[in-house]
Amino acid sequence: MTKSWEEINARIASGEAVVMTAEEFAVLAAEDGVSAAARTVDVVTTGTFGPMCSSGVFLNFGHSDPPIKMASITLNDVPASGGLAAVDTYLGATEPSVTRGIEYGGAHVIEDLLRGRAVRLKATGPGTDCYPRTEIDTYVTLEDLNQAYLFNPRNCYQNYAVAVNSGDRALYTYLGTLLPRFANATYSSAGALSPLLNDPTYRAIGVGTRCFVAGAPGYVAWEGTQHNPNQERDENGVPVGPAGTLAFIADLKQASHEFFSAATFERYGVSAFVGIGIPIPVLDEDLAATLALTDADLSATVFDYGVQRRSRPALGRVTYAELRSGQIEIEGRPIPTGPISSLPVARRIAAELKRWITEHRFTLNPPLQPLPQPGSQGVKPLEIRSEEAI
């Protein structure tokens, strides 16, 4: 059984496509078998809603009179890049406020814009013949901006680490507070609903894939930073640790604060919960087999964050079903678990994307260019060198 992208899009356009979330598809495949499920279903939707630090927005403010070449820019006291053209900027989600620190950062500015709130823009410039103004202090709303688009260099990690702490003191990390002496374990993945865990070898997802980005229709722009297709994989070909990543682009004006939520991690910094949903066409039975995998079939590797080095010791592997049960067992000891990625919101995203496809006839794009495949590039470390050693 094979289906082409054209056939599936024709069925979406005519309103005949059968669309299911990854969880619904797994139930059908368990009841009727993968082959029958693959014949019945045209598209499977996925969703994830976790902290994704590498996110941000490009903004264009328009020109004041007289105009200014903004060199030093803040939005609600959060610094934005002054390294682009006169009134263009990039605001990164993790940038902390100069006045409030990590309690309010770039992600909070973006959430405020999404909520329709006015944001205070302050900038200074050198003053040139074509841009004579040297200072500006005003308020902008999302509606006022010429362009506002999310460009997230790394979202949607294909699997992630499970974090524990063997040390004697609590650790404050991007995976939350890790209590000392293995008193808890945290993890961050939508598991069976996660986009890249459903397409482990990037057959359906590539550059140009149309998808759900923070509530807006958007695209996979490129491979994400630190994309690592060479991560160790299990018998189903699914990575067992952090592997592939994706970069996304989408119109902020069509996005929603329901699917982009600012976050502050205690003694770590600012981040943003970003909602991503990707539709996957059921092209053949091989793809259907990975779409049918459940939390019991997907594993993640447990790492000891008590060892504060680039390579942390791996302490074993657990399934997402075990993680979701609230307790795992590592080296014979029971450890309570807690997630950092929202399953209820991931489910809402997969359901919303399903509605886009069935009600709004949201069609699918085959990849314009494939992502780097297993066996190609990996992730390189940063070596610390002196000038003499170059």
Added chain:
Amino acid sequence: MARRRLDLTFPPRQATKAITYHLVRDFDLVPNILRAQIQPAQEGRMLLELTGSAEQFEAGVAFLRAEGIGVREAASDICLDDERCVVCGLCTAVCRPGALTLAEGTAELVFDKDKCVYCEACVVACPRRAVTLRF
């Protein structure tokens, strides 16, 4: 046996008296101080869990009131802001008594007030600042 949680308000002049000692010795109550802010010459607050017979509990409360201490049942001290909460579940990872859990299946957040010891670990851990403690 009854177990009740009380929110006590100490007037400034009372703040140094050994209240819990009297509750134990005179009323055979088992006190468990969940949270306290008591400083000399300032109004103090204490969240106190008392275990004992219903009769002794009433007598103990009457003693506290006679001492000029404000006594009320501890109400919803931990407040979850549903508007801000994104149900990530991170608070459940730091809740040692297991008062905050995710429901099996739906993964929605469940708060069992009886298990809460007001340690505030969730208040600090919540990345959305959706948990606050009213005290």
